[in-house]
Amino acid sequence: MIQVNNLTKTYNGVTVLNIGNLEIQQGESFGLVGNNGAGKTTFFSLLLDLIEPTSGFIKSNNIQVNKSEGWKPFTAAFLDETFLIGYLTPEEYFYFIGELRGQDKRAVDELLKKHEDFFNGEILNKKKYLRDLSKGNQKKVGIIATLIGNPEVIILDEPFANLDPTTQFRLKKIIKDLSDDKNVTILVSSHDLAHTTEVSTRIVAMHKGEVVKDIRTSAETLKELEEFFAV
């Protein structure tokens, strides 16, 4: 589904990302772990064509992302609060995204109903604009919005950060359900090794812009990762 080819990103002579070759299969649940500055967000930003690669390219479903806009219809992402529109209420935001993705109000309502427990009664009909919600609640809105319109590629940057423990459990269930669908490729980055090993079928560890580990998740994965990061 996603092919990375000799991708590098350099800022003022410092290479922050250098991935020679990486292929992510359709239906994979792909976990990206690494310390601060490892290049996780840079990679996702390149994948969404938000920054320009210094060299190399990424192909999503055989569409080179910095050449064509064709990847947009089947891709959904939530990286940070710049993916939210502060002056909208959560409902308006969901409908807006829905309309862009060709979903009518009813379909969006249905999806929201399905994830009612994820919102924990703190999002809908609260008479608040997104900008006035807490960080955690904003995140909930952003994550659910990526599910609108059944995208084939879902990208979530640090989805577990800022969430309360109950919501973390619920999010894990959502991601696992998604990864059961063989059409959906889901990419999740995290600092939390335990969460990532739980929801991902494949884990890539990055360090200073390079891929240092690439493992199929198994019973030993968490231990292996913990040993790697315990310096």
Added chain:
Amino acid sequence: MKIFMIIAAVYFSIMFLAGGVLAYYGIKKETGQDPLVLVSRFMIYYTFADLLIRLFFQKIPIINIRPLITLPVKRSTIINFAIGKTIVSFFNFIHALFFVPFCVILIKEGYNPVGVVLWLLGIWAITYCNNLLNTLLTNKDSLFIGFIVLVFVLGGLQYYGYFDITTITGGFYYSFYSTYYMFIIPIVVLAFLWTVTFKYFYKNMYLDTGLKGKHDDAKTENYTWLNRFGTLGTFLKNDIKLIRRNKRSKTTVLMSVAFLFYGLLFFSSGIEMYQSPMMQMFAAIFVSGGFLFTFGQFVPSWDSAYYPLMMSQNIPYRDYIASKWWLVVIGTVISMILSVFYVYFGFAIYLSILVGAIYNIGVNSHLILLAGAFTKTPIDLASSRQAFGDKKAFNIQTFLLTLPKMLLPVVLYAIGYYLISPNAGLAFVAGAGILGFAFRNKMFTIIEKIYKKEKYKAINSYSQKN
């Protein structure tokens, strides 16, 4: 942008300085009255004008208070620093350029030096009172509008000879000079205002009071009537919400209403300088272009807070640009309809406004989108969150940037007007507009290309707040 600001600052400094130097002899020669008496008489309007200009333009320096509260710095020190910072502002300093030379000349002309110095002190205290009032009032739109109404009412009453406030206040301002004690009053007021400001900020320096920021009650609105316009409707819905729910954009739209009345200065034959045909064309462009210039100027910066979302969502650039184009065109058409009252000054004048609107829709709408791709100033829509933050929406830069876009139609009009006839001038401008409209698709393609090219830079600079 910076360069415009500097030019404007230098220009105003020179004007004030020249005013200060020339005022004494000018008044003496023209009216034969005592210049000090006359200046004192009109000081009330000077004070009002100063306050209004401050409310519009003077920015309150942004100090991020939050991180300071927990540091070992006294609360009172932080507040005094915050207030004190407003004192070193161009808006205070510029008055010295007028009053100091004026006072020097007064002394030279044999006025009582002590009196003159006391007068200067009194006036000075009043400018600083305005400075503090600006900090206190900056958040209160109703008071602001109230001020404008008050000034116009007083000015009108005086103009038509019903009631002359300056006879009362003139004596008051003059008494700074004529007595040795009246100047204390503005100084006491200044001290009082400082205490009020201080107390206001002191009380509001907790996370759950002043630093919290207001939370408006939100209401979900669907504007379903816009659904029939497809993707375009989706964006328009969002833009309407953007305009209605953010202070910055609201003020911008208010400004464009002010543009609508700007033409009155030109067409009512009030000011002689504005009577030339070229100036009239200039005004015609302005009248319908208010929204285009004030709002359009900052497309796509209005979306800067969530630009990455816009750029990764399922939105082709072309639709995005087209929707913004429609928005400014709708704004222009509404202005054009509202400006129908200019018919009062003759149909020819309204015709020139219509022609101006055609030009705005055909040419300026594209130019403004094109320029927007290079503007890249992030707009912090939620700036009201900082208690001491910058709440001003309209700035001088916006205004100055529009001037070049006015020149071309004025030149076109002048060519037609002087070479053939006034109507040919109008035809030239309208023709340019229609031509621009006809090449709309071509223009969009060019704009789209530039937006794509500038995309990465835009995302990068939008992510750098402040």
